[in-house]
Amino acid sequence: MNLEAAVYMIPVGISDAGPEAVVPADTLEAMRGIRHFIVENVRTARRWLRRCTPGCDIDSMTFSELSRHTRPEEIPAMLEPLRRGEPVGVMSEAGCPGVADPGAQVVAIAQREGFRVVPLVGPSSLLLALMASGFNGQGFTFNGYLPIADSERTAAIRRLEKTARNHGVTQIFIETPYRNRKMLDTLVATLRPDTLLCVAVAITDPEHQQIVTLPAAKWKNRRIELEKQPAVFLIG
Amino acid sequence: MNLEAAVYMIPVGISDAGPEAVVPADTLEAMRGIRHFIVENVRTARRWLRRCTPGCDIDSMTFSELSRHTRPEEIPAMLEPLRRGEPVGVMSEAGCPGVADPGAQVVAIAQREGFRVVPLVGPSSLLLALMASGFNGQGFTFNGYLPIADSERTAAIRRLEKTARNHGVTQIFIETPYRNRKMLDTLVATLRPDTLLCVAVAITDPEHQQIVTLPAAKWKNRRIELEKQPAVFLIG
Numbered sequence: 249m250n251l252e253a254a255v256y257m258i259p260v261g262i263s264d265a266g267p268e269a270v271v272p273a274d275t276l277e278a279m280r281g282i283r284h285f286i287v288e289n290v291r292t293a294r295r296w297l298r299r300c301t302p303g304c305d306i307d308s309m310t311f312s313e314l315s316r317h318t319r320p321e322e323i324p325a326m327l328e329p330l331r332r333g334e335p336v337g338v339m340s341e342a343g344c345p346g347v348a349d350p351g352a353q354v355v356a357i358a359q360r361e362g363f364r365v366v367p368l369v370g371p372s373s374l375l376l377a378l379m380a381s382g383f384n385g386q387g388f389t390f391n392g393y394l395p396i397a398d399s400e401r402t403a404a405i406r407r408l409e410k411t412a413r414n415h416g417v418t419q420i421f422i423e424t425p426y427r428n429r430k431m432l433d434t435l436v437a438t439l440r441p442d443t444l445l446c447v448a449v450a451i452t453d454p455e456h457q458q459i460v461t462l463p464a465a466k467w468k469n470r471r472i473e474l475e476k477q478p479a480v481f482l483i484g
Numbered sequence: 485m486n487l488e489a490a491v492y493m494i495p496v497g498i499s500d501a502g503p504e505a506v507v508p509a510d511t512l513e514a515m516r517g518i519r520h521f522i523v524e525n526v527r528t529a530r531r532w533l534r535r536c537t538p539g540c541d542i543d544s545m546t547f548s549e550l551s552r553h554t555r556p557e558e559i560p561a562m563l564e565p566l567r568r569g570e571p572v573g574v575m576s577e578a579g580c581p582g583v584a585d586p587g588a589q590v591v592a593i594a595q596r597e598g599f600r601v602v603p604l605v606g607p608s609s610l611l612l613a614l615m616a617s618g619f620n621g622q623g624f625t626f627n628g629y630l631p632i633a634d635s636e637r638t639a640a641i642r643r644l645e646k647t648a649r650n651h652g653v654t655q656i657f658i659e660t661p662y663r664n665r666k667m668l669d670t671l672v673a674t675l676r677p678d679t680l681l682c683v684a685v686a687i688t689d690p691e692h693q694q695i696v697t698l699p700a701a702k703w704k705n706r707r708i709e710l711e712k713q714p715a716v717f718l719i720g
Contacts, residue, residue, distance in 0.1 A: 367612040379582035380602070384588060387627060
């Protein structure tokens with residue numbers, strides 16, 4: 249396949265679910281036409297490519313790692329293949345690249361140099377969680393990770409709750425798996441009892457998927473499998 | 485196919501591109517197992533179903549319309565099939581239901597009654613535009629439509645620009661096709677010359693797709709086909 253020279257933003261699975269669950273045929277087709285990749289994690293990227301394009305010659309491909317440890321001055325060189333006229337793919341560790349990962353930095357350079365950027369359809373845990381939360385989708389904010397220190401974290405939760413309640417703007421944030429349980433406890437202890445809280449885990453995994461919206465007070469007695477998996481939290 | 489009784493959030497195409505461009509195989513498979521739909525627009529929903537599941541018996545299906553004209557007291561009854569144990573699908577006019585459409589109202593009821601809600605993967609113009617903008621994806625706000633009256637609109641743009649510049653939170657909003665040109669003119673006249681503005685149109689249409697990020701001052705001389713199609717605007 250002859251793909252136009254452009255930056256292709258390639259979504260990666262967010263659970264063990266295979267490509268058929270999370271990416272359209274055209275996304276798979278585009279992946280087959282790309283040999284140069286800029287990725288958050290090389291191992292994850294190779295594994296996803298093998299699942300999406302079985303039989304692809306992975307050894308003929310190049311991978312540049314763009315993680316939060318990458319120095320900014322290293323990034324422009326990653327687009328060399330594009331400047332030679334070859335398509336380049338960008339993949340994050342999971343989900344849609346350019347959202348909640350460092351991928352946007354390379355896109356900013358491509359845009360500045362006038363290259364085309366093509367976003368391909370795939371799973372976004374944030375958006376899927378929002379769709380299933382029942383919360384306002386006409387105004388929402390993604391806040392990334394909240395501060396870790398207790399007092400700052402509590403203050404952040406109170407601020408988000410205020411914005412959600414007073415302005416109806418849904419507040420979304422994420423947490424790393426091993427801190428999920430503590431985050432939920434802090435939320436239950438901090439939010440007003442009738443503030444609606446949605447917790448979403450295993451979003452694209454039909455067997456373990458849980459996306460549950462309840463008033464904060466009711467979360468006290470609700471059991472949910474939170475360990476070992478990324479979670480999205482939403483305040484409505 | 486025997487689908488679990490749940491609310492399935494079914495994405496709809498956002499351009500003329502067919503299902504293979506925008507929905508995974510599993511989304512199509514789920515659509516084949518549903519007979520009852522809650523939709524923003526019945527005509528669009530039927531057309532999309534015919535494209536996604538050729539040969540489906542559309543006359544045996546039921547459609548309830550949930551648009552911004554629907555009275556809130558009419559919504560709970562739309563979930564009757566679910567209460568009888570049958571799966572229900574929710575579709576908006578275009579893109580992911582529950583985001584920038586009235587679909588969240590029915591999800592809120594389903595969540596309150598303890599039903600499972602399953603978000604299916606598909607195209608979201610907001611998220612795809614964000615991925616390709618090069619703007620911060622670790623903090624962003626979707627603002628829906630801005631006010632229409634000139635002075636309020638200008639004030640809103642200035643407020644969004646301030647948040648984007650001072651806090652690095654990407655500001656996303658949408659406009660109806662026939663007002664796109666005027667919106668771009670107002671943005672160029674209002675934003676500081678070096679504020680980055682991204683305009684995204686025909687996002688999933690390979691031939692007409694344009695997702696361009698430029699400093700506001702450079703948009704003055706940039707031609708872009710804006711009429712007749714929905715656009716997403718982003719301030720970075």
